[in-house]
Amino acid sequence: MSDPSLAVPDVASVPAPGSLRRLLRNPLGVAAIGWLALVLVSALLASWLSPYDPDEPAARDILAGPGSAHLLGADGSGRDILSRLLHASQISVAGAALTLLVAAVIGIGAGLLAGYYGGWTETAGTWVASLIMALPGIVALLAVRAVVGPSLWTTMAIFGVLLSPAFYRVVHAAVSGVRNELYVDAARVSGLSDPRIIGRHVLTVVRAPAIILAAGVGSAAIALQSGITFLGLGDPSVPTWGGMLNDAFANIYTAPVALAWPSLAIGVTCVALTLLSNALRDALERTAEPAPTRHDADDEHAAPPAPSGGEALLEVRDLVVAYRRPDGSARRVVDEVSLSVREGEVHGLVGESGSGKTQTAFSILRLLPAGARTSGSIVFDGTELTGLPAKRLTRLRGDAIAYIPQEPMSNLDPSFTVGSQLVEPIRTHRGYGRAQARARALELLDRVGIPDPERTFRAYPHEISGGMAQRVLIAGAVACEPKLLIADEPTTALDVTVQAEVLDLLRDLRDDLGMGVLLVTHDFGVVADLCDRVSVMRHGRVVETGPVDALFAAPQHPYTRALFDAVIATGEPAGSPQDGADA
Numbered sequence: 001m002s003d004p005s006l007a008v009p010d011v012a013s014v015p016a017p018g019s020l021r022r023l024l025r026n027p028l029g030v031a032a033i034g035w036l037a038l039v040l041v042s043a044l045l046a047s048w049l050s051p052y053d054p055d056e057p058a059a060r061d062i063l064a065g066p067g068s069a070h071l072l073g074a075d076g077s078g079r080d081i082l083s084r085l086l087h088a089s090q091i092s093v094a095g096a097a098l099t100l101l102v103a104a105v106i107g108i109g110a111g112l113l114a115g116y117y118g119g120w121t122e123t124a125g126t127w128v129a130s131l132i133m134a135l136p137g138i139v140a141l142l143a144v145r146a147v148v149g150p151s152l153w154t155t156m157a158i159f160g161v162l163l164s165p166a167f168y169r170v171v172h173a174a175v176s177g178v179r180n181e182l183y184v185d186a187a188r189v190s191g192l193s194d195p196r197i198i199g200r201h202v203l204t205v206v207r208a209p210a211i212i213l214a215a216g217v218g219s220a221a222i223a224l225q226s227g228i229t230f231l232g233l234g235d236p237s238v239p240t241w242g243g244m245l246n247d248a249f250a251n252i253y254t255a256p257v258a259l260a261w262p263s264l265a266i267g268v269t270c271v272a273l274t275l276l277s278n279a280l281r282d283a284l285e286r287t288a289e290p291a292p293t294r295h296d297a298d299d300e301h302a303a304p305p306a307p308s309g310g311e312a313l314l315e316v317r318d319l320v321v322a323y324r325r326p327d328g329s330a331r332r333v334v335d336e337v338s339l340s341v342r343e344g345e346v347h348g349l350v351g352e353s354g355s356g357k358t359q360t361a362f363s364i365l366r367l368l369p370a371g372a373r374t375s376g377s378i379v380f381d382g383t384e385l386t387g388l389p390a391k392r393l394t395r396l397r398g399d400a401i402a403y404i405p406q407e408p409m410s411n412l413d414p415s416f417t418v419g420s421q422l423v424e425p426i427r428t429h430r431g432y433g434r435a436q437a438r439a440r441a442l443e444l445l446d447r448v449g450i451p452d453p454e455r456t457f458r459a460y461p462h463e464i465s466g467g468m469a470q471r472v473l474i475a476g477a478v479a480c481e482p483k484l485l486i487a488d489e490p491t492t493a494l495d496v497t498v499q500a501e502v503l504d505l506l507r508d509l510r511d512d513l514g515m516g517v518l519l520v521t522h523d524f525g526v527v528a529d530l531c532d533r534v535s536v537m538r539h540g541r542v543v544e545t546g547p548v549d550a551l552f553a554a555p556q557h558p559y560t561r562a563l564f565d566a567v568i569a570t571g572e573p574a575g576s577p578q579d580g581a582d583a
């Protein structure tokens with residue numbers, strides 16, 4: 001296996017070069033950035049920009065109106081409002097940043113873990129989030145203040161904890177929605193580790209909601225901080241926007257203008273944060289392209305599989321897959337299945353819908369859902385796969401075992417171009433440079449019969465047809481020159497002409513690469529066209545197995561005969577050939 005690799009996406013999501021341009025073309029976005037930049041610069045340069053000491057009172061300037069001496073006027077103690085406003089922005093920015101940081105780290109981290117892994121992490125995460133949300137926030141803050149004193153920083157950090165369930169809920173919901181998506185399964189099959197899948201595929205779906213929420217949390221933090229200091233619960237020795245509002249309220253009838261400055265600072269900053277989040281979302285959601293990835297020798301070079309243990313490439317023995325019923329009893333959906341695939345052989349797994357074909361294939365790939373219980377032996381190329389540590393299996397799946405799924409479109413990540421979904425796995429598994437991997441991806445697209453590889457390379461999944469998407473997945477699957485290809489009804493979603501072309505392609509690739517193929521299908525036409533041997537499944541059991549020619553010439557099992565009769569009668573396999581098929 002000297003050539004580059006693999007099937008399914010491992011692409012980093014960073015804003016494409018066009019994102020910034022799009023953001024800067026949005027007038028509201030630009031206005032929001034302008035204001036927030038002004039607040040930030042004011043905060044950083046407050047000491048240099050302030051014309052007066054913000055805490056220095058001047059008896060002769062008490063409640064002075066805006067003018068040359070004091071640009072925005074002076075407060076009830078004769079302190080310069082502009083200087084206090086500039087210094088107060090330091091506290092507001094730093095306080096909001098602290099709240100945001102605490103809320104995002106806790107909420108996004110916990111949401112990702114709970115959403116991706118489910119199980120007890122999900123139960124614990126959701127329970128804790130509900131508990132925090134049930135706490136009356138302001139009471140909790142006042143209680144903390146009573147214990148730790150009037151520290152604004154502690155208050156903002158606690159506020160971050162209280163707001164973290166907002167991040168948790170959004171992230172958890174988004175991740176739960178995609179954790180069982182086929183493209184995430186496909187990424188698993190391609191050998192990517194969980195952190196990589198979370199980082200490259202799952203994070204993309206939480207990016208936009210997290211950004212929107214971040215701005216909301218930022219606004220809430222500024223509003224809360226202002227509220228606390230307005231009520232006089234902050235540290236009175238530090239100038240804050242809320243504290244200034246409080247001063248101005250005390251003199252609302254004599255100097256009403258003084259109320260305008262802190263109100264504007266608080267209001268405009270909160271609005272700017274919300275506008276910025278919307279503009280960012282619009283800009284980011286449009287495009288995502290692959291980022292340069294780190295060359296990680298441990299991750300990127302799949303370990304060679306164990307030496308061949310004989311003629312059979314894959315030996316499945318007495319495989320059982322069972323699920324627990326609500327009444328506690330177990331239901332076997334795969335029942336003591338044994339089959340083998342030799343090198344260079346296409347082995348068809350045929351049977352009616354629900355007979356256990358996909359469950360058998362998924363057992364080999366170890367992609368069964370959490371509730372599945374399995375037993376039996378699966379030996380691939382001399383290595384027992386059952387009980388193999390996840391890390392070794394991940395490497396094997398990414399290199400020596402490839403998978404072509406049933407629904408091509410659902411297995412391509414809609415956020416990335418076709419090219420990026422081919423290039424990154426090739427780089428990951430073969431350590432190629434960007435240009436070399438790109439060339440290899442184009443060569444593969446050409447090899448699988450894509451008419452204009454350059455155009456398809458740049459296209460997003462929704463811009464290509466189903467047949468082309470299936471070819472792209474085949475290109476990805478064989479990029480690694482796998483020893484075993486598991487194809488789950490690879491032509492079901494395609495029209496008849498394209499089906500024939502894809503079958504031809506699979507045959508050619510099998511001949512070129514000499515790989516063994518386990519082909520899951522319910523279509524005897526496909527079996528006749530492509531397979532060397534076939535196993536017929538029914539109710540989770542293999543009822544008959546043998547060379548295709550012999551089995552077609554003289555089917556032994558009544559169920560196989562009934563299946564043939566159904567095909568001959570209608571040209572298509574009919575419904576269940578149950579009647580009369582029982583042995």
Ligand SMILES: Nc1ncnc2c1ncn2[C@@H]1O[C@H](COP(=O)(O)OP(=O)(O)OP(=O)(O)O)[C@@H](O)[C@H]1O
Pocket residue numbers: 323333351352353354355356357358359360369371522
């Ligand atoms: N998570 C699950 N929990 C319980 N039963 C399941 C689960 N997943 C699949 N099954 C059951 O396992 C049986 C076999 O399903 P499988 O998907 O392997 O069938 P199949 O032969 O591939 O069918 P098709 O051709 O329609 O894809 C079905 O009866 C299905 O209901």
